[in-house]
Amino acid sequence: MWEYTNKVQQHFLHPKNVGEIENPDGTGDVGSLACGDALKLTFKLDEKGVITDAKFKTFGCASAIASSSVLTEMIIGMNLDEAAKVTNEDIANRLGGLPKEKMHCSVMGREALEAAIANYRGLKIPMAEGEVVCECFGVTDLEVIRAIKESSLRSVEEITNFTKAGGGCGKCIDRLREILVATVHQGADIKKVVEKPKRMTTLQKIKKIEEALEREIRPGLRKDGGDIELVDVDGDFVTVSLRGACTSCAKSQTTLKEYVEKKLRELVLDSLIVEESK
Amino acid sequence: MMRPENVVYMDNNATTRVAPEVLEVMLPYLQDYYGNPSSMHRFGGQVEAAVTEARKKVATLLGADPEEIVFTSCGTESDSTAIFSALQSFPDKRHIVTTRVEHPAVKNLCENLDTLTGHKHRVTRLMVDADGMLDLQKYEEALADDTAIVSVMWANNETGVIFPIEEMARMARARGILFHTDAVQAVGKIPINLKELDVDFLSLSGHKLHGPKGVGVLYVRRGTPFVPFLVGGHQEKGRRGGTENVASIVGLGRACELAAVNMAEENSRVKALRDKLEQGLLASIPHSILNGHKTDRLPNTSNISFEYVEGEAILLHMDQYNICASSGSACTSGSLEPSHVLRAMGVPFTAAHGSIRYSLSIYNTEEEIDFVMEKMPPIIAGLRQMSPFWKADA
Ligand SMILES: Cc1ncc(COP(=O)(O)O)c(C=O)c1O
Numbered sequence: 247m248w249e250y251t252n253k254v255q256q257h258f259l260h261p262k263n264v265g266e267i268e269n270p271d272g273t274g275d276v277g278s279l280a281c282g283d284a285l286k287l288t289f290k291l292d293e294k295g296v297i298t299d300a301k302f303k304t305f306g307c308a309s310a311i312a313s314s315s316v317l318t319e320m321i322i323g324m325n326l327d328e329a330a331k332v333t334n335e336d337i338a339n340r341l342g343g344l345p346k347e348k349m350h351c352s353v354m355g356r357e358a359l360e361a362a363i364a365n366y367r368g369l370k371i372p373m374a375e376g377e378v379v380c381e382c383f384g385v386t387d388l389e390v391i392r393a394i395k396e397s398s399l400r401s402v403e404e405i406t407n408f409t410k411a412g413g414g415c416g417k418c419i420d421r422l423r424e425i426l427v428a429t430v431h432q433g434a435d436i437k438k439v440v441e442k443p444k445r446m447t448t449l450q451k452i453k454k455i456e457e458a459l460e461r462e463i464r465p466g467l468r469k470d471g472g473d474i475e476l477v478d479v480d481g482d483f484v485t486v487s488l489r490g491a492c493t494s495c496a497k498s499q500t501t502l503k504e505y506v507e508k509k510l511r512e513l514v515l516d517s518l519i520v521e522e523s524k
Numbered sequence: 525m526m527r528p529e530n531v532v533y534m535d536n537n538a539t540t541r542v543a544p545e546v547l548e549v550m551l552p553y554l555q556d557y558y559g560n561p562s563s564m565h566r567f568g569g570q571v572e573a574a575v576t577e578a579r580k581k582v583a584t585l586l587g588a589d590p591e592e593i594v595f596t597s598c599g600t601e602s603d604s605t606a607i608f609s610a611l612q613s614f615p616d617k618r619h620i621v622t623t624r625v626e627h628p629a630v631k632n633l634c635e636n637l638d639t640l641t642g643h644k645h646r647v648t649r650l651m652v653d654a655d656g657m658l659d660l661q662k663y664e665e666a667l668a669d670d671t672a673i674v675s676v677m678w679a680n681n682e683t684g685v686i687f688p689i690e691e692m693a694r695m696a697r698a699r700g701i702l703f704h705t706d707a708v709q710a711v712g713k714i715p716i717n718l719k720e721l722d723v724d725f726l727s728l729s730g731h732k733l734h735g736p737k738g739v740g741v742l743y744v745r746r747g748t749p750f751v752p753f754l755v756g757g758h759q760e761k762g763r764r765g766g767t768e769n770v771a772s773i774v775g776l777g778r779a780c781e782l783a784a785v786n787m788a789e790e791n792s793r794v795k796a797l798r799d800k801l802e803q804g805l806l807a808s809i810p811h812s813i814l815n816g817h818k819t820d821r822l823p824n825t826s827n828i829s830f831e832y833v834e835g836e837a838i839l840l841h842m843d844q845y846n847i848c849a850s851s852g853s854a855c856t857s858g859s860l861e862p863s864h865v866l867r868a869m870g871v872p873f874t875a876a877h878g879s880i881r882y883s884l885s886i887y888n889t890e891e892e893i894d895f896v897m898e899k900m901p902p903i904i905a906g907l908r909q910m911s912p913f914w915k916a917d918a
């Protein structure tokens with residue numbers, strides 16, 4: 247059983263604004279039957295550009311229905327610029343939180359809103375412009391990158407929770423990891439937010455990584471006069487610092503990726519990404 | 525807590541109520557008779573006698589010899605034991621034949637054999653047709669000289685579809701290949717007589733037949749090569765180390781006795797209730813589809829898809845009326861994809877996401893069936909009204 251907040255249950259059992267507006271000013275259609283959830287959002291504007299009415303039709307689980315319902319409540323009374331700023335986190339927060347595996351439901355709400363606004367403005371849906379990286383769920387790289395940035399995602403598992411990407415056949419997982427690494431690197435502005443629970447807790451990870459370093463990795467490095475220290479573990483990102491001979495070694499980057507990362511993936515968790523602290 | 529008397533429980537393929545008769549015989553072994561069956565003193569010896577008695581009862585239900593019964597901790601352990609035992613007994617045979625619709629206890633094991641054993645294996649996973657049935661010709665073709673074991677479930681937990689185990693076991697035996705069946709859902713619901721079958725291993729689980737959770741059985745035909753899965757003490761004649769879960773074993777023995785008595789009712793009254801529910805729902809709810817073969821099916825199980833709506837949402841509405849059932853939708857499977865069983869049958873996504881499994885037991889009543897038949901149509905209609913794919917006139 248999922249642990250749903252009272253607010254989620256309320257909006258699921260007694261959803262607000264179910265239906266479809268006739269002659270709407272904006273329509274957003276996202277998701278599909280195959281994906282297991284879909285949402286059609288319609289809204290009406292007054293002459294000042296304020297949303298006077300919004301309705302939804304949703305195919306999906308309790309959190310998808312609740313996210314849609316609360317979204318319509320939130321945006322009625324907003325002008326389009328305000329509505330455009332509503333994020334999936336805002337939707338989830340209004341519901342008192344969602345189970346992490348269900349965050350994609352709030353993402354769907356936000357995407358439907360964006361699509362509806364784009365429809366009104368006669369623009370293309372920005373996120374759909376990207377390259378599809380997950381065929382199973384039709385998720386583009388732009389959607390993945392945005393989710394990583396906005397929700398400070400730190401592992402492929404979290405990307406799946408938020409976007410569904412990677413949750414089907416799994417063949418896109420390597421690509422998702424690449425995007426994750428690239429995004430986290432260029433995005434120095436990404437704020438560190440509260441730790442999200444993970445399948446293996448960070449403490450467990452640290453303990454296992456320390457063990458693996460001590461048993462399997464340090465002996466090899468020390469032979470060559472080097473050493474390694476664990477600096478930080480954040481999601482799947484493992485920050486280490488190379489010591490001794492390693493620091494001046496031209497091959498240190500190769501050592502890190504080819505040796506340390508490979509070993510840690512083998513011994514601890516195969517999604518780990520090792521980086522050097524600078 | 526929700527009290528059982530307020531619940532309409534139709535999720536008996538997930539787990540069952542412990543029969544009061546079962547609980548009654550278990551309690552003394554949790555209270556007074558705590559001796560270790562392996563001890564030399566009489567205080568332990570009397571407990572060993574109770575385990576022996578339970579072993580006989582299980583054997584009787586299955587048409588087996590008591591010595592062929594090995595107690596385990598669950599159905600999953602029994603499945604693992606059978607498959608690993610065969611692989612270790614024939615180290616040069618690295619092929620397994622199984623199906624696409626097995627319970628995760630077999631499915632996930634077979635999918636991860638290479639990692640688990642450190643050896644490369646070939647796994648043939650037999651397809652099923654739209655009714656969930658196997659093609660026996662394909663099965664015969666799959667049997668190879670290096671096949672270590674066939675593992676095919678007797679009855680499917682999601683759809684209740686029954687496989688022709690008698691014939692399949694015979695075909696494996698003719699090729700000299702060991703045959704394992706996961707009969708967790710079949711035992712207690714349909715008659716089984718292992719004396720007349722070429723089955724080498726059979727798994728069952730206590731909590732599916734009104735026994736306690738955390739106890740299972742692996743039947744091992746006499747003379748079958750066997751390598752234990754849990755290595756330890758000499759319990760179970762060295763076939764499964766670990767001090768016996770005495771109270772649960774005693775309870776399972778009683779549950780097997782009761783199952784033999786209740787089998788007729790299961791296949792008459794319970795089946796009639798199931799049929800009434802199924803036909804009622806299919807008739808009163810448009811765009812609903814039965815999943816699984818119409819007749820080659822357990823008497824207690826009905827899996828129905830309600831198109832254009834999602835299973836978790838249906839279940840949570842049912843929960844408002846204290847009706848318990850299951851769904852094969854993605855949101856309830858713990859993954860993002862709907863049930864592997866329904867997908868293997870080619871059930872379209874439109875239907876797989878909205879599938880509900882009703883599984884009854886002898887404790888269900890006609891009033892409960894009427895109650896569910898009354899509550900379901902408005903639940904489905906309400907959700908459809910909310911669904912972007914539903915066209916009222918469709
Ligand atoms: C067909 C089948 N096999 C195996 C199992 C696992 O049994 P247990 O829960 O005792 O491990 C189940 C129960 O969920 C089942 O339905």
Ligand code: FES
Nearest residue numbers: 380381382414415
């Ligand atoms: S392509 Fe992403 S899970 Fe299949």
